[in-house]
Amino acid sequence: MSRSAAAVVVAVVLALALPATYALAGGTSYEPSGSPNPCRARHWPETHGTSQVIQQLTLSAIAGTACNLGVSEEELTLAFASKSGGLGEFQRKHHISNSELDSAARAGINRAIDEGEHSNAINGFEATVLRLAAGAAPIDKLIQYVRQTLG
Amino acid sequence: VATLGLVVGMVLADSSVVILALPDILDRFNVAIDTVAWVLTIFNLTMAIAAVPAAYLSRRMPPALVCRAGLVVFGLASLGCALAPGFDWLLAFRVVQAIGGAAAACAALELLPAAAGSELRAIAVWAAAGAIGAAAGPAIGGALTQAISWSAVFLVQVPLAAVAFVLIPRSSVVVEAAKPDRPVVSANVALALVSAALTAALFLIVLLLINGWGHTPLQAAAIVTVMPVSAFAAYRVVPNLAPRAGAIAGAVLIAGGLAALGLLPGANWAWLIAPQVAIGAGLALAVGALTHEALAGRAPLAIHGGWSMAARHAGVCVGLLILTPIFTHDLRHQQKAAEFAGARLVINSSLSFTQKLQLGDALLHQITSGTVTHPPDLRPAFRPFASAPGIAPLEDAIQDEIEKAVTHAFSRSFLVAALLALLATVPIALQPRRA
Numbered sequence: 001m002s003r004s005a006a007a008v009v010v011a012v013v014l015a016l017a018l019p020a021t022y023a024l025a026g027g028t029s030y031e032p033s034g035s036p037n038p039c040r041a042r043h044w045p046e047t048h049g050t051s052q053v054i055q056q057l058t059l060s061a062i063a064g065t066a067c068n069l070g071v072s073e074e075e076l077t078l079a080f081a082s083k084s085g086g087l088g089e090f091q092r093k094h095h096i097s098n099s100e101l102d103s104a105a106r107a108g109i110n111r112a113i114d115e116g117e118h119s120n121a122i123n124g125f126e127a128t129v130l131r132l133a134a135g136a137a138p139i140d141k142l143i144q145y146v147r148q149t150l151g
Numbered sequence: 152v153a154t155l156g157l158v159v160g161m162v163l164a165d166s167s168v169v170i171l172a173l174p175d176i177l178d179r180f181n182v183a184i185d186t187v188a189w190v191l192t193i194f195n196l197t198m199a200i201a202a203v204p205a206a207y208l209s210r211r212m213p214p215a216l217v218c219r220a221g222l223v224v225f226g227l228a229s230l231g232c233a234l235a236p237g238f239d240w241l242l243a244f245r246v247v248q249a250i251g252g253a254a255a256a257c258a259a260l261e262l263l264p265a266a267a268g269s270e271l272r273a274i275a276v277w278a279a280a281g282a283i284g285a286a287a288g289p290a291i292g293g294a295l296t297q298a299i300s301w302s303a304v305f306l307v308q309v310p311l312a313a314v315a316f317v318l319i320p321r322s323s324v325v326v327e328a329a330k331p332d333r334p335v336v337s338a339n340v341a342l343a344l345v346s347a348a349l350t351a352a353l354f355l356i357v358l359l360l361i362n363g364w365g366h367t368p369l370q371a372a373a374i375v376t377v378m379p380v381s382a383f384a385a386y387r388v389v390p391n392l393a394p395r396a397g398a399i400a401g402a403v404l405i406a407g408g409l410a411a412l413g414l415l416p417g418a419n420w421a422w423l424i425a426p427q428v429a430i431g432a433g434l435a436l437a438v439g440a441l442t443h444e445a446l447a448g449r450a451p452l453a454i455h456g457g458w459s460m461a462a463r464h465a466g467v468c469v470g471l472l473i474l475t476p477i478f479t480h481d482l483r484h485q486q487k488a489a490e491f492a493g494a495r496l497v498i499n500s501s502l503s504f505t506q507k508l509q510l511g512d513a514l515l516h517q518i519t520s521g522t523v524t525h526p527p528d529l530r531p532a533f534r535p536f537a538s539a540p541g542i543a544p545l546e547d548a549i550q551d552e553i554e555k556a557v558t559h560a561f562s563r564s565f566l567v568a569a570l571l572a573l574l575a576t577v578p579i580a581l582q583p584r585r586a
Contacts, residue, residue, distance in 0.1 A: 001392075002165065003395040007389070007397070011399070011400035011407075011436075012403055014407055014429060015403045015404055015408075015409075015429070018408065018429055019414050022416055022422070024418075026417070027413075027416040032492040033552065035491060055504040058504075075491060078491070078494055094564075138225025
């Protein structure tokens with residue numbers, strides 16, 4: 001093999017080996033961790049006191065709403081928390097009407113109550129009262145409440 | 152020979168020397184990021200347009216005279232850049248600088264055979280000076296920006312141009328105006344593609360180091376020194392190869408180095424060393440061999456040098472044109488990804504609900520109040536929670552997510568650049584063999 005041919009072979013081997021080494025060292029997965037599926041049932045940690053139960057209910061409700069809207073939990077949280085029209089921007093981006101947001105949020109709250117009941121953080125009576133409240137309460141007011149709480 | 156090499160190296164370094172000074176220029180003139188990039192683009196665009204006419208000029212008039220005149224224009228325009236009262240003025244002086252530089256570099260090629268002893272040696276010196284100059288540009292610019300200021304990058308060229316002016320060999324010979332040979336299209340196209348690929352290596356690495364990972368310009372300059380050192384070493388160590396083999400080996404090495412940069416496994420400067428070694432060596436091999444293919448045995452030398460210089464700078468413009476939208480899109484996308492990842496970490500942390508809300512608010516404030524030229528400093532957001540359990544690992548985890556996002560934002564641009572380098576092997580392979 002001539003010197004020139006050998007140089008090309010060495011260059012090709014090096015050019016393949018270098019990115020392969022980087023890929024094996026984790027280069028293909030070195031990126032921000034992806035959002036978990038919000039439709040997967042949320043595991044509630046052990047809760048102590050009403051404030052922790054409310055916190056878990058809120059987080060589960062956001063996950064449930066995100067699942068129904070087909071978006072990530074974090075995107076919805078940031079949209080709710082935004083002080084500068086982030087929720088409207090979010091709705092426009094994903095083409096979500098107020099009524100769609102309303103029904104998704106209602107379903108999300110019901111899922112949160114189910115999860116709270118399954119984890120024994122709330123009892124059957126509390127769950128029933130909360131379900132009745134969620135069915136009757138004006139969701140836009142609840143969303144406003146969550147936005148105020150988050151923001 | 153050294154003086155003429157200095158002229159070529161200085162002019163071609165100017166296509167990349169300003170990259171590390173861009174954040175300071177942005178601050179000085181208060182312009183947008185995509186506007187400040189014109190300081191780079193306008194120089195390369197003018198060089199691409201002016202190189203061939205400048206080469207014809209150095210055939211019509213004594214090359215020593217053209218080289219001196221080019222150096223005067225280049226030197227005065229460099230002074231103008233350093234003292235520019237406004238951003239428009241800076242751009243205007245960059246245009247003049249490129250015209251003067253093109254004239255000086257093309258005329259230098261006309262003078263080199265007599266000084267170097269042979270045409271082949273002249274081509275080798277011209278190619279090496281240009282390649283090492285371009286590779287060393289960011290490092291030199293970074294060191295000057297941090298040690299003195301952005302204007303020093305331009306000011307330092309004034310005495311260099313003056314010294315070269317004095318030392319240029321005195322010759323009033325006008326070369327015969329014979330009908331020029333046709334330019335070697337395949338070699339020049341390959342040179343343009345290699346240059347487009349190198350845009351990523353020369354520009355994006357420093358952006359990643361300074362704007363992404365928060366290194367100072369001086370640290371970045373030290374890290375990117377690996378590339379010109381590797382290029383220089385490759386010129387000295389690699390034996391003379393057949394030009395086609397050298398060009399293919401070089402383009403493949405550049406592609407490999409860029410692909411590795413597209414697959415960085417961590418946000419640590421050490422990961423940039425091996426790819427830079429490959430790219431530096433590839434740059435020396437490919438640019439040397441392709442310049443040889445474009446120039447050797449072609450008359451007149453200056454005009455073919457003009458074509459190859461035009462190809463290189465057109466390649467840089469094409470590289471900027473292709474890579475900038477990819478990079479800006481990915482950066483925006485990764486900013487969102489980092490925001491979501493950060494929000495998730497805060498939501499799932501062991502902090503109390505109130506603390507989560509306060510921390511989220513503080514983090515958002517730090518991100519939005521930071522400057523566009525530097526990564527956000529999140530530490531102040533964590534300070535009020537210093538005693539909260541689990542805050543230190545949370546801070547590390549969020550920082551880690553941001554570094555991952557920033558690094559990943561560059562991946563696709565590096566991979567596209569690697570493809571451009573690989574594409575350069577096509578015209579090289581299709582090039583007809585010389586007798």
